[in-house]
Amino acid sequence: MTYDRPDLTIISSDVQPGSLRWRSPSNIALVKYWGKYGDQLPRNASVSFTLDGAATDTTLHYNVRKDHGQGVDVQLSLDGKLNEGFSTRTAKFFERLLPIYPFLKQLSFRIETNNSFPHSAGIASSASGMSALALCLVSLEEKLFEPFKDRAAFFHKASYLARLGSGSACRSVYGGAAVWGKVDGVPTSSEEYAVAVTEKLHPVFQTYHDDILLISKSEKSVSSRAGHGLMEGNPYAPARYAQANQRTNEMVEVLKRGDVERFGEILESEALTLHALMMSSQPPYVLIRPNTLAVIERLQEFRSSTGIPLYFTLDAGPNLHLLYPNVDAASVKRFIREQLLYFCEDQMYLADRVGKGPEQLEVSVSD
Numbered sequence: 326m327t328y329d330r331p332d333l334t335i336i337s338s339d340v341q342p343g344s345l346r347w348r349s350p351s352n353i354a355l356v357k358y359w360g361k362y363g364d365q366l367p368r369n370a371s372v373s374f375t376l377d378g379a380a381t382d383t384t385l386h387y388n389v390r391k392d393h394g395q396g397v398d399v400q401l402s403l404d405g406k407l408n409e410g411f412s413t414r415t416a417k418f419f420e421r422l423l424p425i426y427p428f429l430k431q432l433s434f435r436i437e438t439n440n441s442f443p444h445s446a447g448i449a450s451s452a453s454g455m456s457a458l459a460l461c462l463v464s465l466e467e468k469l470f471e472p473f474k475d476r477a478a479f480f481h482k483a484s485y486l487a488r489l490g491s492g493s494a495c496r497s498v499y500g501g502a503a504v505w506g507k508v509d510g511v512p513t514s515s516e517e518y519a520v521a522v523t524e525k526l527h528p529v530f531q532t533y534h535d536d537i538l539l540i541s542k543s544e545k546s547v548s549s550r551a552g553h554g555l556m557e558g559n560p561y562a563p564a565r566y567a568q569a570n571q572r573t574n575e576m577v578e579v580l581k582r583g584d585v586e587r588f589g590e591i592l593e594s595e596a597l598t599l600h601a602l603m604m605s606s607q608p609p610y611v612l613i614r615p616n617t618l619a620v621i622e623r624l625q626e627f628r629s630s631t632g633i634p635l636y637f638t639l640d641a642g643p644n645l646h647l648l649y650p651n652v653d654a655a656s657v658k659r660f661i662r663e664q665l666l667y668f669c670e671d672q673m674y675l676a677d678r679v680g681k682g683p684e685q686l687e688v689s690v691s692d
Contacts (some may be wrong), residue, residue, distance in 0.1 A: 328485055329424040335431055335469055342388040345464045349457035349683040350380040352497045353535055353638065353646050355592055356573045357599045358505065360556035360566065365488050366516045369569035370506025372576050373496045376535060377680025379442045383457035384688055386435040398433040418490045428469065442675060455490035456497035459483045460683055484518035495519040500682025501526050502580060510577050527583030532651040537675040538665060540616045540643045547610045549641045555606035565602060585650060589636030592648065596639040614643040616668040627660055
């Protein structure tokens with residue numbers, strides 16, 4: 326599929342200044358995407374839960390350019406302050422989109438964005454940030470040109486654009502659960518964009534909790550972008566890709582039938598496999614911290630003694646996501662407060678759960 330649209334050009338004098346605003350959540354991968362090829366395409370399929378509280382609120386202001394430059398004109402402010410690094414990154418992203426959206430170079434953009442969670446909190450800010458920005462851009466396309474034939478087409482394109490900025494961001498444009506990559510049990514699945522599998526979720530997973538323990542808020546030593554690149558020389562990569570594809574297919578079925586035990590088994594194995602791949606890369610690197618392991622041991626003891634299906638996962642960092650059913654929330658939160666906060670930096674954790682997905686918001690008068 327190609328979304329290249331040389332016809333999406335505008336006559337600048339016809340366009341009035343305007344603003345669009347989306348709030349988009351982050352997501353937590355249940356089966357991990359690790360390794361890519363081509364233009365941000367995944368080496369294996371993945372499936373994720375969309376979060377609720379951890380989100381990015383982005384407002385896209387646009388106006389007709391006066392200088393008619395050849396490149397793009399973008400400024401981005403994070404939490405009310407102009408951020409040169411993010412402005413440069415966003416400008417490069419817009420330049421990549423020029424074959425799809427030629428009109429971008431005819432407008433100037435001012436972007437205001439903020440996160441509901443602290444930076445380096447073990448939550449994928451690139452997923453929420455890029456998905457929010459992609460949703461603003463697709464809404465802009467509709468505003469300047471014509472509506473999409475249906476909402477599925479709208480979100481497919483938003484997911485496609487988000488993927489070009491951050492692979493995992495393509496899953497954040499949907500609520501509940503989403504898959505990215507070809508999955509046998511999901512006929513509409515694709516490597517180019519994610520699709521929702523929310524309608525397949527058993528009721529127990531629709532209200533699932535995800536509490537994030539902040540073991541460390543420090544910047545990780547190896548970026549996810551670099552980690553993906555190191556998979557190219559990893560001797561275990563081919564077996565891993567096959568395993569992940571098989572597990573994604575199985576996880577979709579597990580989510581459908583509500584099997585919380587099998588869910589947890591796959592979840593934890595995926596987390597440890599991800600970090601084993603990092604340790605077997607060349608050069609190898611370790612992102613898990615001693616307190617990460619201490620919490621895992623306490624968690625496994627708690628699960629064994631209580632029978633409560635509390636399981637963990639990890640992204641590419643030391644911070645733990647604890648996933649469990651809503652019926653067990655009181656017991657788990659007491660366990661976190663009494664036994665696990667000691668291992669967290671500043672004794673911090675973030676309580677979250679499976680969410681309903683992005684939301685278009687009214688632009689505030691102050692914007």
